[in-house]
Amino acid sequence: MRAVVQRVRRAEVVVGGATVGSVDAGLVCFLGVGKSDAEADVDYLVEKVCGLRVFEDDDGKMSRALADVGGGLLVISQFTLYGDVSRGRRPSFDAAMAPAEAERLYERFVDKARARLASVETGRFGAMMDVVVHNDGPVTIVIESKGR
Numbered sequence: 001m002r003a004v005v006q007r008v009r010r011a012e013v014v015v016g017g018a019t020v021g022s023v024d025a026g027l028v029c030f031l032g033v034g035k036s037d038a039e040a041d042v043d044y045l046v047e048k049v050c051g052l053r054v055f056e057d058d059d060g061k062m063s064r065a066l067a068d069v070g071g072g073l074l075v076i077s078q079f080t081l082y083g084d085v086s087r088g089r090r091p092s093f094d095a096a097m098a099p100a101e102a103e104r105l106y107e108r109f110v111d112k113a114r115a116r117l118a119s120v121e122t123g124r125f126g127a128m129m130d131v132v133v134h135n136d137g138p139v140t141i142v143i144e145s146k147g148r
Contacts, residue, residue, distance in 0.1 A: 001109075003030065004030040012074075020123060026074070028073075029074070050066060074122070106125055
């Protein structure tokens with residue numbers, strides 16, 4: 001699995017003109033699922049994302065996680081994280097998991113994050129989404145479950 005995590009002041013996902021998920025201060029997690037991913041990859045990424053210490057303490061150091069600051073998590077499915085452009089300019093998505101199975105692992109990620117955090121919102125799996133992100137910093141972290 002791959003996650004691109006951004007610290008935000010505010011973020012929202014709009015589908016068909018309606019907001020389906022939003023957070024104020026917190027994190028946005030763009031989540032991609034690869035063909036070989038399994039439950040262990042979900043567990044690893046949930047632990048990393050929920051425990052990511054990218055919020056400042058009283059000394060201005062990044063040492064606080066979402067739960068420490070009462071922040072929200074907005075999880076957005078994004079198979080394009082597995083886009084490969086090594087053989088041209090048009091991405092190949094061969095490494096992305098098929099949608100039905102990817103959705104199951106995406107939902108497992110969301111369920112496990114909700115068990116750890118007070119506020120978890122989502123986009124809509126498989127939908128064309130308008131995502132509005134107001135970065136804070138900006139702070140952007142890429143996390144992969146393979147090769148850990």
